[in-house]
Structures are given as C-alpha cells and as structure tokens.
Amino acid sequence: MSRTTTQNTLPRRLSGMLAVLFWIVVWQLASMAVASEFILAGPLDALRALARLVPTAAFWGQIAFSFLRIAAGTAVAYALAIALAAAAHRWALVRTLAAPALSAIKSTPVACVVVVLLIWFGSRNVSAIAVFLMALPGIYFPVLKGLDELDPQMEELFCLYRADARTRLLAHVVPGVMPYLVAASATVLPMSWKAGVAAELIGVPDGSIGERIYQAKLLLETADLFAWTIVVVLVAWVFERAVLSALNACWPAAGRWAALHQNGRTAATPTGATIVARQLRAGHAGTAACRAVDFEVAPGEILCLMGSSGAGKTTMLSTITGLLSPVSGNLSIPDETRFAAVFQETRLVDDLTPEENVRLFAPRERNARAMLAELLPQDALGSPVRELSGGQRRRVELVRALAADADVVLLDEPFTGLDGKTHQEALAFVTRHLDGRPLIISTHDKQDALALGGKILAIS
Structure with a gap:
C-alpha cells in the first residue's frame, strides 16, 4: 500500500x-436512563452475557450450525447465479425465461418465502434455502450486466488472436465482470446473514443462532439477546470481509495465470500465407469507405497502406482480418490463417504488466521480456501497463503483435506517439522480428514504407 x-x-x-x-x-x-435491564440492556450487560456464553461448547456449536448453512446457501447461489447469467448472456431464451422468475423472487418478502419453505422442507435447512433464494437474483442481475457491458474492442482483440476459452475467461471476462460482482457482493453478503437468521427465528431449528435468540426473547433475557445480536453482526462482518477479499484477489491473479498458461504452448508451423485482393472494396453496412484496390502480399513482403485520415485504411485492415465483410470484390486468404495486429486505438489489459500482456498470445519460444527490453526501459517492464505513457503502451502492442503465433501481421498506425529516436528503433524492431511473415501496415509517413522496403498502396 x-x-x-x-x-x-x-x-x-x-x-x-x-x-x-x-x-x-x-x-x-x-x-441507564431506562434503568431496566429487561427493557434495555446496556453494552456492559451485553458484554457480560457474551463473556458467559463464549466459553461454552453450545455457543460455538450454534455458530457453526448457522454459519455452515448460510455459507452453503450463499456459495450455491453464487455458483448458480453466475452460470445462469452466462447462459442468459449467450442465449436470449434463457434471459427471457429467467427474468420474471428471478424478479419475483427478489420482490417477495423473506418472511413469506420462509413460511412456504417450512411447509415444504421443514426447519433444519430453511436458512440455507432462504439465503440461496435471496442471493440468487442479487448476484444474477449484476453479473449479467457486467457480461453485457464487456468491452467489444477487447473482445475483437481476443478473437483476432484466437485466444482459447480459458484465456478469454480469465483475461477478458473476469476483469470486466469483477467490479459488478464485488459491488453486488457488498450488499448481498450482509443481507444473506439477515435472511438466514430471520429464517431461523421463524423456523426455530434446534441448535441454531435463531433458536437461541428466540429463547432469549421468550425468557426476557435482553442482555443475551443483545449479545447474540453482536455475535451475528461480527460473524457476518468477518464473512463479508473474507469473501470480498477473495473476490478482489481474483484479479489480476486470474490474468497472470492465463498469461502463464498461454505461454506454455508451442508455436504452430507458419502457413506461408499469401493474401490476394482483386477489386476489393472495404466499408461498413454495405457502404464502401474507399475505392476498389488490387494487391498481393506474399510471405516476407510488406505492403504499406497510405492515405489521409478517414481514407479507409483501418476499414481495409479490418476487412483483411475478417472483422468486417468486404463490400465487393474478392479477397483470397488461406484457411486457418492466424493474424496478429496493432489496432488504431490502444487495446491492452491494463492491470497486467507488459510481459504478461505479450505472453497472453505468445508461444513459449518467444522471449517476451527480451523483446520488450528492446523497446522499453527496464523500470517499465514490471509495472501495470495502465501506468505507462501512451508511447510505451504503443510499443507493448507492437511487441505483442510481433511475438504472437501468427501467419500475417497487420499494423495500424503503430508508431503514433513515438518520438524520432523511438520511431526508428520501432522500425528496426519490426524488421528484425517479422520472421518472413507478410506485413500490412497503414501509415501517414512515406518514410516508413521506405525504411521497411515495402510496396505502397494508396487508399482514397
């Protein structure tokens, strides 16, 4: 800290x-003003009662009874709510069917639910079921919102680099959903104890905290009543802190684990892809963004797309990668061609280090740290990329694209924000690490094309 x-x-x-x-x-x-322990016991009276209760085995047994059931109900609710939210995010039918049922559960008073549960299941496990029903919608709706709000640009990044499901989950979905889950948990976790103890007070299962509070009420043991209330508050607080700490520890640990796992794979054999375009028009929603072009890029060749801002260079690159469909013309790319790219806007996992961002997509044969050290100062290598300057972040993306297990590399204005010296170092870096792959790069600077020895294609 x-x-x-x-x-x-x-x-x-x-x-x-x-x-x-x-x-x-x-x-x-x-x-002291009331002067009646039966009506209002004071904090000292409650502490004396608590000191009498703590040494007894029954006290700890009652806490264990309630804790295990409330914790189990909460855990099952979290698991089912997250799974259901994932299904609802993917399938509209699940979302449609789940919404009214969970909304009804959320709106129904706990007391009404408990009475029905007592009729169906009896009193012994009523607190676990009541907590489950209370927590289920409280977690489901925020998690679904988090999934719906995942950054589409980062989704494109993981799609383009062909990240496996585990990497997408740990490095893209977890950081996107975690803020929603933590915020919801701050409300759901304390409410789970309120619902659980309330269910026990109604059902009065033997050996529970609720039973002991109910007995204290019947016998007018006000000090014991307050003592047990203090116990519930403390146990609920510890439970909440423990779960929130565990959730907060999941990120960025999940992303680091994903980087370590992904970096263990072996590089695939390059396909030797050649890209051929004939009268290709790129655009959006059937509207061309630029004139028709013809080009061919073979392994080891470099094609520089040049044109003013808004000419359609980025749209052309997105069409080549398959993120956009061609408006017209023909685009020939071998099946299973793997792409790596630097996008026009920065797309990094901000809480991970430069090395971890590169290792998410690089095979183990690539020495990510050594490649980064060619373009970044040593003190930047261990910092989260959110702490780096714009130029440094751009260089991390450049290293990631050249280190990735890809057949074709596409760079969209990759030298933006770099000073003259760093710009030249980045050009040399691209030349060193292209490894005979085709490169298509968009740039405003004709000197980039000359330095790379590439063909120039004007986009207008």
Whole structure:
C-alpha cells in the first residue's frame, strides 16, 4: 500500500471507530436512563452475557450450525447465479425465461418465502434455502450486466488472436465482470446473514443462532439477546470481509495465470500465407469507405497502406482480418490463417504488466521480456501497463503483435506517439522480428514504407 493511500485510510478508520464509540456511549446512557435491564440492556450487560456464553461448547456449536448453512446457501447461489447469467448472456431464451422468475423472487418478502419453505422442507435447512433464494437474483442481475457491458474492442482483440476459452475467461471476462460482482457482493453478503437468521427465528431449528435468540426473547433475557445480536453482526462482518477479499484477489491473479498458461504452448508451423485482393472494396453496412484496390502480399513482403485520415485504411485492415465483410470484390486468404495486429486505438489489459500482456498470445519460444527490453526501459517492464505513457503502451502492442503465433501481421498506425529516436528503433524492431511473415501496415509517413522496403498502396 502506498504512503498516500495509508495516509487517507487511517483518518477514515479513526473516524469510523469514533462513530462506533459514540453510539455505544449513547446506548449506555439510554440504558441507564431506562434503568431496566429487561427493557434495555446496556453494552456492559451485553458484554457480560457474551463473556458467559463464549466459553461454552453450545455457543460455538450454534455458530457453526448457522454459519455452515448460510455459507452453503450463499456459495450455491453464487455458483448458480453466475452460470445462469452466462447462459442468459449467450442465449436470449434463457434471459427471457429467467427474468420474471428471478424478479419475483427478489420482490417477495423473506418472511413469506420462509413460511412456504417450512411447509415444504421443514426447519433444519430453511436458512440455507432462504439465503440461496435471496442471493440468487442479487448476484444474477449484476453479473449479467457486467457480461453485457464487456468491452467489444477487447473482445475483437481476443478473437483476432484466437485466444482459447480459458484465456478469454480469465483475461477478458473476469476483469470486466469483477467490479459488478464485488459491488453486488457488498450488499448481498450482509443481507444473506439477515435472511438466514430471520429464517431461523421463524423456523426455530434446534441448535441454531435463531433458536437461541428466540429463547432469549421468550425468557426476557435482553442482555443475551443483545449479545447474540453482536455475535451475528461480527460473524457476518468477518464473512463479508473474507469473501470480498477473495473476490478482489481474483484479479489480476486470474490474468497472470492465463498469461502463464498461454505461454506454455508451442508455436504452430507458419502457413506461408499469401493474401490476394482483386477489386476489393472495404466499408461498413454495405457502404464502401474507399475505392476498389488490387494487391498481393506474399510471405516476407510488406505492403504499406497510405492515405489521409478517414481514407479507409483501418476499414481495409479490418476487412483483411475478417472483422468486417468486404463490400465487393474478392479477397483470397488461406484457411486457418492466424493474424496478429496493432489496432488504431490502444487495446491492452491494463492491470497486467507488459510481459504478461505479450505472453497472453505468445508461444513459449518467444522471449517476451527480451523483446520488450528492446523497446522499453527496464523500470517499465514490471509495472501495470495502465501506468505507462501512451508511447510505451504503443510499443507493448507492437511487441505483442510481433511475438504472437501468427501467419500475417497487420499494423495500424503503430508508431503514433513515438518520438524520432523511438520511431526508428520501432522500425528496426519490426524488421528484425517479422520472421518472413507478410506485413500490412497503414501509415501517414512515406518514410516508413521506405525504411521497411515495402510496396505502397494508396487508399482514397
């Protein structure tokens, strides 16, 4: 934790502790004013009752009984809600069928649900089922929202590089959904304990916290009632902190694991792809963005697309990769051709380091760190890419494209934001690491084409 973060956290914690102390004092003064332990036991009375309860085996058995059922109900709800949200995101029918049922569950009072559950299942496990039903919609809808809001540009990146399902899940879906899941959990986790204990108070299963609170109410043991309330609050808080800490630890650990897993694969044999276009028009929704072009790029050849901003260079590159369909003409690319690209806008996994971003798509034969060291200073290699400058981030993308297990490399304005010296280093880097693959690059600078020794194709 940084010094600034520590300095900001300590005052917040101190103010929180003072606020708790203030209300404890108010509670004690109110108890003294009432002067009746049966009506309002004070905090000292509750502490004395708690000190009497803690050494007993029954006390810990009742906590274990309730904790196991509430935790189990919560865990099953999380698993099913996430799976159901994934299915609803993929299939419209699942979304349509699930929405009214989960909305009804979310709107139904817990007490009504518990009464029905008691009739169907009895009292012993009613808290687990009640918690499950309460948490299910609370997790389902935020996770579905997170899946719907996944960055489409990053989805294109993982699609273009042909990342496997595990890599997409760990490096794309997890960081996209995690903020929604954590925010929902901050509400669902404490509510799960409220719902669970409420179900026990209604069902009164033997050996539960709810049963003990109910007995304290019947016997007017107000101090014990407050003592058990304190226990529920503390256990619920510890449960919430533990689960939230585990969720927060998932990222960026999942992305790092994905990079390590993906980098273990062996490079495939290059296909020797040749790309041929005849009267090719690229565009969007059937509308051409540029004139028809003819070109042919064989292994080891470089084609430079040149034209002003808005001329259609990016659209042409997207058409070559298959992200867009041609408006007209013919485009011949061998089946199973693998592409790597630098896009016009930055597309990096911001919480991962430069090396981890490269290793997501590079085979183990590529020394990602050594390649990055050719273009980046050493102190930038271990930092999350969100902390790098625009030019440094661009160089990470360039290394990623050249390190990837690809048959064709496409670079869209790859030298944007680079100063003169770094620009020349990047050009030399491309030449060194092209490894006989076809390269198609869009640029405004004719000197790039000359330096790379490529053919020039004007796009207008």
